[in-house]
Amino acid sequence: MPKSALIFLLVVFQILHAVAAADRGLQSKCRCLYGDPCWPGEKEFAQLATQLSQPLLRPTPPAQPCYTSANSSECAEAIARWNDGDWRTNQTGAMQLSNFETFTFTNGTIEACYLNTTLGVPCGQGSISVIGVDARSISDIQAAVRFAVQHNLRLAVKNTGHDFLGRSDGRGSFMVWTHNLKNITVHPSFMPAGSTSMNESFQDAITLGAGVQWHEAYAAANASGLVLVGGASAGGSVGAAGGWLQGGGHSALSPSFGLGVDNVLEFSVVTSTGSHIVTNAHQHPDLFWALRGGGGGTFGVVASVTYRTRPSFPVIAATLSVSINASTPNTALSQAFTELVRITPQLTDEGWGGYSSFTPSSDSLSFSIIKIIPAISQESATKANATMSAYLEYVQDLAANSTQSSDPLQVQAALTTPIASWYEWYNRFFPPGPSVGVNIEVGSWLMPRDVVQTDHERVAQVLLSIPGFSWYTVAGGAVSNVSVDATGLNPAWRKAAAHVVGGIGWPEGATLEEINALRDELKSSTAKVRALAPESGAYFNEASLYEPNPAHSFFGPHYEKLRAIKTVYDPVDLFIVAEGVASDEWDKSLTCRI
Numbered sequence: 001m002p003k004s005a006l007i008f009l010l011v012v013f014q015i016l017h018a019v020a021a022a023d024r025g026l027q028s029k030c031r032c033l034y035g036d037p038c039w040p041g042e043k044e045f046a047q048l049a050t051q052l053s054q055p056l057l058r059p060t061p062p063a064q065p066c067y068t069s070a071n072s073s074e075c076a077e078a079i080a081r082w083n084d085g086d087w088r089t090n091q092t093g094a095m096q097l098s099n100f101e102t103f104t105f106t107n108g109t110i111e112a113c114y115l116n117t118t119l120g121v122p123c124g125q126g127s128i129s130v131i132g133v134d135a136r137s138i139s140d141i142q143a144a145v146r147f148a149v150q151h152n153l154r155l156a157v158k159n160t161g162h163d164f165l166g167r168s169d170g171r172g173s174f175m176v177w178t179h180n181l182k183n184i185t186v187h188p189s190f191m192p193a194g195s196t197s198m199n200e201s202f203q204d205a206i207t208l209g210a211g212v213q214w215h216e217a218y219a220a221a222n223a224s225g226l227v228l229v230g231g232a233s234a235g236g237s238v239g240a241a242g243g244w245l246q247g248g249g250h251s252a253l254s255p256s257f258g259l260g261v262d263n264v265l266e267f268s269v270v271t272s273t274g275s276h277i278v279t280n281a282h283q284h285p286d287l288f289w290a291l292r293g294g295g296g297g298t299f300g301v302v303a304s305v306t307y308r309t310r311p312s313f314p315v316i317a318a319t320l321s322v323s324i325n326a327s328t329p330n331t332a333l334s335q336a337f338t339e340l341v342r343i344t345p346q347l348t349d350e351g352w353g354g355y356s357s358f359t360p361s362s363d364s365l366s367f368s369i370i371k372i373i374p375a376i377s378q379e380s381a382t383k384a385n386a387t388m389s390a391y392l393e394y395v396q397d398l399a400a401n402s403t404q405s406s407d408p409l410q411v412q413a414a415l416t417t418p419i420a421s422w423y424e425w426y427n428r429f430f431p432p433g434p435s436v437g438v439n440i441e442v443g444s445w446l447m448p449r450d451v452v453q454t455d456h457e458r459v460a461q462v463l464l465s466i467p468g469f470s471w472y473t474v475a476g477g478a479v480s481n482v483s484v485d486a487t488g489l490n491p492a493w494r495k496a497a498a499h500v501v502g503g504i505g506w507p508e509g510a511t512l513e514e515i516n517a518l519r520d521e522l523k524s525s526t527a528k529v530r531a532l533a534p535e536s537g538a539y540f541n542e543a544s545l546y547e548p549n550p551a552h553s554f555f556g557p558h559y560e561k562l563r564a565i566k567t568v569y570d571p572v573d574l575f576i577v578a579e580g581v582a583s584d585e586w587d588k589s590l591t592c593r594i
């Protein structure tokens, strides 16, 4: 038989095999979970292992060494680095927010593996995947995906585990761990695959493997004199090419250069049929559209992403830190925030991006701002600096006028500072430090520009009634200049002036009753913010598990198109995540089709 005929037969066989496996997957209404009779045996896993570049992973809870061997160095390390995001990303069984490692049974019992071993709770696997593939190549991902489809397994795609809705694990699930896909390639010029026009050659671009984290991406870009639009967290442990991007990806640079999804040139992705697709504006443009905002863990496993980059630039940083000796905002603090809300559209139009948060404690309340503007053009930077300086002076005047009151506004810092480069700013303001390893849930709403402009006082008043919320100015400006249908992202982002985030937290060992009481508070505060602009939406990556209408909140008018594209590329619905596209067709545990 000629070689070409043999290859043809092989391809036909592979397609038939994939279709048959897909059919088997569809036949069962429920996913096969660890412990079910349908769960593959050691023989099947051994067979899978022969196709992989690395041994299979058996993820365990990060505190487990403290139960099996309390004096071990592994336990000492877990205690020392429990709140370190980068350490957590290296643990196959760790999520960044420990609550997503736990599992709550219908009778209210919580299975967990608490760091505090004195709570008397035995260490359990909780929601942590039981077995997985340490993907280092496209073929590793393909083998994992085919195995999951063949055995109808619940698949968890896990990168860094930062997801605020726990989408990167799942009780009894099989995991693809993308963490070690660490390749980084800087391109002096980049032409998307399938492009025939030299006009489409981008001067600077960078390709990041799916496991690259922001601190690695920033360092590599900086070494080549480049800057990327990326996220912010202590030590930069969030993934640069996984859920952050596919959910939207906000950055302090977004008002200047758009969101993560506005800066992608190309994806390399493995779909549930096991196909490897390079997608961009020319190849599979529907998938390219959907991957830019349709949510992580939904359309396939992204193996790498190519972003456009920009030559390094100096920045101006703005810092404000004020506090009062009371747990609720007084008049001066309320005025300081209300004025910030009023000028937010102007600030973001001028390119100011960043974060502002209220941090309450029992006897004090602090409010802080960290913002940045690229100082590329002297003229625009001077104008933007004047706007921010006027605001900081306004707050200082409020403080000066409150000195005689019983609760004066105390200013710890109020300044703008020129900094030589964006990278220097990032390292100065987001050094590694304890930030995760806690139990947190959040709620989100995108505040439209027109609502802010029509009644900034009402917006501020409602927000000030919520303890400990954040006002992220990561929308507006360049984000609003992108056409609403250019990407799959929720159009609400294009109309937003700011992203509002609220949260709750609880200690290890809290009962379900205690946690649910806090959840009720979160639901009610998110509802108050939502009521200010019900037609808007929420940020898929920083939202609550209790959005009343997730399809509307996260995808708005793009939902139907995203659902249709998912049917094309994921016909067996292998990729289902909490509140993601098509998740409404599954039960709450995402195990059985409704």
Ligand SMILES: Cc1cc2nc3c(=O)[nH]c(=O)nc-3n(C[C@H](O)[C@H](O)[C@H](O)COP(=O)(O)OP(=O)(O)OC[C@H]3O[C@@H](n4cnc5c(N)ncnc54)[C@H](O)[C@@H]3O)c2cc1C
Residues within 6 Å of the ligand: 096, 156, 157, 158, 159, 160, 161, 162, 163, 164, 167, 168, 178, 210, 230, 231, 232, 233, 234, 237, 238, 239, 240, 241, 242, 243, 244, 245, 246, 247, 248, 249, 250, 251, 295, 296, 297, 298, 300, 301, 302, 303, 435, 436, 541, 542, 577
């Ligand atoms: C401390 C902290 C700081 C944050 N800062 C920011 C910020 O500055 N800006 C911002 O926009 N958001 C921020 N976030 C939210 C962040 O965008 C989400 O947590 C996001 O889900 C993280 O993506 P990940 O891939 O790192 O994490 P993971 O939890 O591993 O994955 C998140 C989701 O993406 C899916 N996924 C991961 N990799 C792939 C892949 N290769 N292919 C397909 N699906 C994949 C997973 O299945 C899961 O559904 C922050 C979160 C935390 C906890």
